[in-house]
Amino acid sequence: MTDAADTHPPLTLLIAAPRGFCAGVDRAIIIVERAIETYGAPVYVRHEIVHNKYVVDSLKAKGAIFVEELDEVPDGVPVVFSAHGVPKAVPAKAEERGLSYLDATCPLVSKVHRQAERQVETGRHILFIGHKGHPEVIGTFGQVPDGTMSLIETVDDAERFVPVDPENLAFLTQTTLSVDDTAAIVATLERRFPTIIAPKGEDICYATSNRQTAVKAIAHRCEVLYVIGAPNSSNSLRLVEVAEREGTPARLIQRADEIDFDWLEGKRVVGLTAGASAPEILVREVVERIATRYVVTEEQVETARESISFKLPRGLETA
Numbered sequence: 343m344t345d346a347a348d349t350h351p352p353l354t355l356l357i358a359a360p361r362g363f364c365a366g367v368d369r370a371i372i373i374v375e376r377a378i379e380t381y382g383a384p385v386y387v388r389h390e391i392v393h394n395k396y397v398v399d400s401l402k403a404k405g406a407i408f409v410e411e412l413d414e415v416p417d418g419v420p421v422v423f424s425a426h427g428v429p430k431a432v433p434a435k436a437e438e439r440g441l442s443y444l445d446a447t448c449p450l451v452s453k454v455h456r457q458a459e460r461q462v463e464t465g466r467h468i469l470f471i472g473h474k475g476h477p478e479v480i481g482t483f484g485q486v487p488d489g490t491m492s493l494i495e496t497v498d499d500a501e502r503f504v505p506v507d508p509e510n511l512a513f514l515t516q517t518t519l520s521v522d523d524t525a526a527i528v529a530t531l532e533r534r535f536p537t538i539i540a541p542k543g544e545d546i547c548y549a550t551s552n553r554q555t556a557v558k559a560i561a562h563r564c565e566v567l568y569v570i571g572a573p574n575s576s577n578s579l580r581l582v583e584v585a586e587r588e589g590t591p592a593r594l595i596q597r598a599d600e601i602d603f604d605w606l607e608g609k610r611v612v613g614l615t616a617g618a619s620a621p622e623i624l625v626r627e628v629v630e631r632i633a634t635r636y637v638v639t640e641e642q643v644e645t646a647r648e649s650i651s652f653k654l655p656r657g658l659e660t661a
């Protein structure tokens with residue numbers, strides 16, 4: 343019998359750390375699981391709890407039903423709001439209907455919501471740096487009255503924005519943006535509007551920036567890089583961009599069966615990471631699939647340690 347080492351070429355997998363689940367995603371998944379344990383199935387979830395099909399399918403198997411709008415939730419059953427946050431009108435509507443709800447909004451997204459409210463209370467117009475249509479952006483816009491917040495997606499938007507009162511502006515950002523792109527947009531806003539108020543702390547969350555730093559640390563050593571994540575996962579898409587900016591071709595895959603072995607042909611060093619909503623089991627699945635064609639040496643490259651965890655909503659801590 344021929345040993346695999348005789349027939350398979352060697353391949354080093356540089357695996358970024360931190361990668362995968364963040365504290366907000368962990369908390370959101372636990373909220374759904376505990377809601378099912380506490381109230382019994384089915385528990386409704388408005389929007390994908392986190393942007394990952396594997397996670398959503400696992401929760402479906404446990405008794406969660408995913409819907410896009412509150413209208414789809416029948417009376418008398420509990421509903422969970424996703425980690426991305428919701429406009430204020432959503433819990434208000436739930437209360438109007440007498441639905442019990444659990445809010446799985448990541449506390450770091452909620453922090454941005456509170457800042458938005460405070461800036462509007464002081465009469466400032468908010469420039470919100472983010473991606474149009476993302477649920478987090480919709481949720482944050484829904485914290486303040488119409489017309490008090492404008493979306494800035496690019497440096498070009500920041501250059502062209504014409505405020506009613508340039509002396510009375512504040513900016514906030516989506517939590518899952520590219521650190522570098524956002525810095526360029528912020529620099530443009532601060533040059534044009536020197537009195538603009540910045541957020542108290544960084545709005546881009548620790549998990550997003552740590553995962554981008556980790557990709558930067560391995561990208562220059564890899565020939566190509568895979569990011570495990572969903573096409574609607576903002577932080578995962580940003581990881582692909584970060585690698586490509588470092589000059590390393592990168593691809594987003596959801597599962598191991600999307601690995602394109604032609605793309606890996608002749609490569610000796612391949613990078614691997616996972617977005618904040620992708621579980622570690624999918625990383626292992628990818629490693630194992632690559633190992634069916636290569637003699638794999640795994641090398642973890644750790645750029646930070648994360649120890650953050652968030653409290654669960656009252657009533658679910660001990661379920």
Ligand code: SF4
Binds near residue numbers: 364
């Ligand atoms: Fe919270 Fe950041 Fe995770 Fe989003 S990526 S859930 S903001 S910790």
